[in-house]
Amino acid sequence: MSVEDKRVKRLPREVRERQILDAAVRVFSEHGYHEASMDEVSEVAGVSKPMIYAYLGSKEDLFAACIRREAGLLMEAIAGGVDVDLAPDMQLWMGLRSFFEFVGANKQSWRVLHRQVISQGGPFSEEVLAMRSRAITLVDALLVGAATKKGVDEHAQKSTEAMAAALVGAGESLADWWLDHPAVPTRTVASWLMNLVWMGFGDLVEGEVWTPSEH
Amino acid sequence: MSVEDKRVKRLPREVRERQILDAAVRVFSEHGYHEASMDEVSEVAGVSKPMIYAYLGSKEDLFAACIRREAGLLMEAIAGGVDVDLAPDMQLWMGLRSFFEFVGANKQSWRVLHRQVISQGGPFSEEVLAMRSRAITLVDALLVGAATKKGVDEHAQKSTEAMAAALVGAGESLADWWLDHPAVPTRTVASWLMNLVWMGFGDLVEGEVWTPSEH
Missing domain, CATH: 1.10.357.10 (Tetracycline Repressor, domain 2)
Structure with a gap:
């Protein structure tokens, strides 16, 4: 695998994690921790819920992150x-x-x-x-x-x-x-x-x- | 009922509530809300648990009080x-x-x-x-x-x-x-x-x- 491939492979996860965190900050800020739903984070981030769980864990983990x-x-x-x-x-x-x-x-x-x-x-x-x-x-x-x-x-x-x-x-x-x-x-x-x-x-x-x- | 009787009747509840609150502040301060037990509050206050619930409600109510x-x-x-x-x-x-x-x-x-x-x-x-x-x-x-x-x-x-x-x-x-x-x-x-x-x-x-x- 070339250096180019590795960069291309790694970048999406970082980008996605940033998208998830940006969306989560917005959703937590608007609704508060308890009212915030992972469905809305998923929707705002444009990232599927299973991928959010795989990358950043539970709602509690996501809030801590x-x-x-x-x-x-x-x-x-x-x-x-x-x-x-x-x-x-x-x-x-x-x-x-x-x-x-x-x-x-x-x-x-x-x-x-x-x-x-x-x-x-x-x-x-x-x-x-x-x-x-x-x-x-x-x-x-x-x-x-x-x-x-x-x-x-x-x-x-x-x-x-x-x-x-x-x-x-x-x-x-x-x-x-x-x-x-x-x-x-x-x-x-x-x-x-x-x-x-x-x-x-x-x-x-x-x-x-x-x-x-x-x- | 005379004024004297009413005062005597009302005083114990005030005193007991104060005892309960003093005990609860001590217990919550030492153990934190989640770890604090109503049993310990009852013991420290010298007031039975049913009476605590009757006077000041649930653990959450007690903490708020x-x-x-x-x-x-x-x-x-x-x-x-x-x-x-x-x-x-x-x-x-x-x-x-x-x-x-x-x-x-x-x-x-x-x-x-x-x-x-x-x-x-x-x-x-x-x-x-x-x-x-x-x-x-x-x-x-x-x-x-x-x-x-x-x-x-x-x-x-x-x-x-x-x-x-x-x-x-x-x-x-x-x-x-x-x-x-x-x-x-x-x-x-x-x-x-x-x-x-x-x-x-x-x-x-x-x-x-x-x-x-x-x-």
Whole structure:
């Protein structure tokens, strides 16, 4: 068998799997996990049901595969949007922009990743929790980098992982709010979060700390 | 029947329901919804299973009742901790402190409210989404109050609901992080979030806005 033959033979499966996953994300996003039917996925994908089962397994497996793929694409979009040679604030800004651009361009993915998982839970939430962990680690590294550049001591850096967790939660929650307010432009929603969190962290880095007034 | 008799007759049911709910929160928190057994709830509560079913219904009903009660207690703790006559930053600080104090003192409640619901989903997530909505409305009112006091125009105030959504998400995510880092004192974790979000929003109120540098 020539190299040409092998490529031709392998390509269709990859293409079909992508078609199936694209269709499944759409169907799960529209109907939710329980209401979604494999018949509709088959129809939307233009791939027979036996082939879907053969390639991607049960409905549960298919949903897990959707989450894995969409989570991977989201993380790639964020990491790929960040230029590590830039100043930390620009890195964060580009990361946030990439996040909201992904969510804006892939609202169905976000619905499946966030809302459907919350309303389905179970084994699926583990995939999403793993993605959250990776996102927190990414943001933490960025904040530690920023703090180190500014000469902040290690004691103050103890809070960066907590700050990263807060920022990831803020991003998720704001993206969820955005699904219900689609008229707000991507850049606007990204800059709201940037201003909220960066001006905050920026002030901390500069040594300005809010303290409650005595009363 | 005298007033005295009626009180005596009604009290035991309230007490028993509280005992059942306390036990159920503990059991659901420890084992998760699916693994939790009504036998164990009955044992921990010291209330017979038939009486649990009679008072609070099925396991699903009981879980929903736990979420409703814990969400109500959390919202009361936050709203009760805020003195509306104080400056907005102090109001937010006291609200955050109350939130983290509740989570710190009721880690089992938070596990049920947040982690269990995420891993169970279904009808339970609606109770929690309703609570999130109320929390966002509360924070939004506070931010609008702060912005109005500072003379910020209505255009700039458009973002307060989005900011409130971001802040609620940040609080949830940080509380979740805190479950895994219990050595951090309540006041410390609350002040991290206060500094992150208030210094940020404070700068916005003062008209200082971060913009990406041209490159």
